[in-house]
Amino acid sequence: MTDKSDLLILGATGYTGRLITRYLSVHPQRKSFTFAVGARSSAKLQVLLEEFNLQSSIRTVQVDVTKPADIERAVKSTRVVINTVGPYWRWGTPVVEACAKHGVHYVDLTGEGVWIRHIILQYDFVANKTGAIIVPSCGYDSIPSDVTAYLANKTLKSLPTPLNVGTCTTVHGVKGGISGGTISSAITMIEDVPKKDARESAPAYSLSPIKGPPVPRVPLYYRLPVPGARPLIGAFFFMKPTNQALVQRTFGLLEYEARISNSKETQLSRYGPDFVYDEFLTMSSVFGAVSFTLLFGTVFFLFAFVTPFRWLAKKFLPQPGAGPSDEDMQHGYMTATNITKSTSEPPVYVKTVMKGKGDPGYLLTAIMISESALSLIFPPGSNINSPEAARAALPHLARRGGGILTPMTAFGDVLIRRLEGSGRFEFSSSVIEGDAKKRK
The missing domain is CATH 3.30.360 (Dihydrodipicolinate Reductase; domain 2)
Incomplete structure (x- = not known):
């Protein structure tokens, strides 16, 4: 297993984080991508891995989102962050900041418009320069x-x-x-x-x-x-x-x-x-x-x-x-x-x-955010893990650079095909x- 995972789920031991973990663990493309699970409690992370029988295949990342050093270490260990730790006004900004700074892609489930405006003003320019694709609201809010x-x-x-x-x-x-x-x-x-x-x-x-x-x-x-x-x-x-x-x-x-x-x-x-x-x-x-x-x-x-x-x-x-x-x-x-x-x-x-x-707020949301993240890993119709080729298939704004985008400006048809392929949409x-x- 490499030190850098394709995906990192922050808040993996929470209710929606567990649904995302379960969905990704049995995904049809599972053998072609790696993912890690992150949370404050290492004990709860171990319980999560045992529940889904993932002990030997999933890396755990103990991370407290109130500690900048933990966030830096976690973000630099992955290609895409799936952030389920809310409310985002309280806990989300340092994660976005680290992703924008290090060119790491990011998706979340926020429905907090005031916070989205805050991160646009603070980090859109930086993310555009580093190539980090930051996409809030990748669940029932607001896909x-x-x-x-x-x-x-x-x-x-x-x-x-x-x-x-x-x-x-x-x-x-x-x-x-x-x-x-x-x-x-x-x-x-x-x-x-x-x-x-x-x-x-x-x-x-x-x-x-x-x-x-x-x-x-x-x-x-x-x-x-x-x-x-x-x-x-x-x-x-x-x-x-x-x-x-x-x-x-x-x-x-x-x-x-x-x-x-x-x-x-x-x-x-x-x-x-x-x-x-x-x-x-x-x-x-x-x-x-x-x-x-x-x-x-x-x-x-x-x-x-x-x-x-x-x-x-x-x-x-x-x-x-x-x-x-x-x-x-x-x-x-x-x-x-x-x-x-x-x-x-x-x-x-x-x-x-x-x-x-x-259930749109739970089951379908877990699928929507997971497939949003996987849109950054796999080219359309391919099981080959190639973030570079995947990016080349995305809409113009995502291909050109990064920034605070929306699901359709970031993923477009790629996400729609992936959601159809899940059998749920x-x-x-x-x-x-x-x-x-x-x-x-």
């Missing part, structure tokens, strides 16, 4: 949102006359447990983040290098017209702020690149200057949608501004490290349905769907209205 917008644009660009995206809306349907880590992150955002940072990360396009058109205000309920079908009704989705900001960063990175480069690849990748992204949670009726939105708003107000309520929530809501049983996870699912309208006249509509079988995207042949 489905990023993928559906990306595929919708790809469908419009594949027409005889390529078209730009106008409005782009993803409707989420989900069955699964809420993550203790998500709750912990929400509490951290309320209690630990300085008000100034929270205000600066709140506006639309706060993560994007380019400001796009204004976004719609949050309504009491959503009604999304679908050509040839019933409209989709829904309510506010609590993951929307992070998902929307990340998709806007994808838009901004691609738009900026298209403005400074006139290559065919950058022009076909751009969503267009009029791109507006929104999303919501699907509901069966307007009454249900209004009720849900009002209930969520009330609970959020109590959570954010009434300290005793937040204290009770800490006591009774799921704690970090807790999660559903394997049987419950198998019964979960996610569906992300995107309806995109082109800027052309008459407009062309595209329907894009991403489906996942399993399905993707489709097609025109549902408009005569594309007339646009030659």
Whole structure:
């Protein structure tokens, strides 16, 4: 075994870290890559290896993310860091700093938009220079949102006359447990983040290098017209702020690149200057949608501004490290349905769907982040471990250098194929209205 592993899982003894460890340990390409597991407790690491019968094949790394020397040693021992140690506002920055400094690739599961903005401002330039590909939000936050917008644009660009995206809306349907880590992150955002940072990360396009058109205000309920079908009704989705900001960063990175480069690849990748992204949670009726939105708003107000309520929530809501049983996870699912309208006249509509079988916040998230990391190791359709060849197959921004990227600007089609290959995900995207042949 070499001293340098292909992958390192930080927080491997936590609930999601264990799922990632299990998934990678039985991966079809397992014989072609190495991975190590890292955590504060060496005793817990040994228990993890014994549970999955990995004692002879997996290296352990005892690392305390509050100790810079531990982080430096751990980061320099691997090619790709899979970081599950959150809340990231508290614990994530030193890991990103070390990866950016040493040119080590990085993926995580954050849903903390204010923290993503922080690392963009601090480390995007350094990572770009060292070639480190840093990709936050590689789980249910925020891959489905990023993928559906990306595929919708790809469908419009594949027409005889390529078209730009106008409005782009993803409707989420989900069955699964809420993550203790998500709750912990929400509490951290309320209690630990300085008000100034929270205000600066709140506006639309706060993560994007380019400001796009204004976004719609949050309504009491959503009604999304679908050509040839019933409209989709829904309510506010609590993951929307992070998902929307990340998709806007994808838009901004691609738009900026298209403005400074006139290559065919950058022009076909751009969503267009009029791109507006929104999303919501699907509901069966307007009454249900209004009720849900009002209930969520009330609970959020109590959570954010009434300290005793937040204290009770800490006591009774799921704690970090807790999660559903394997049987419950198998019964979960996610569906992300995107309806995109082109800027052309008459407009062309595209329907894009991403489906996942399993609890999205746990089981599917473990797969999404694992396959994101493996996208940096294996070229498409190959079992040959070649990080150089793998990088050559990635989108333009990832090939050119590094930086704080998004799942689609970093991995693009490579990740989508890998997710399809897992047997847990399905993707489709097609025109549902408009005569594309007339646009030659």
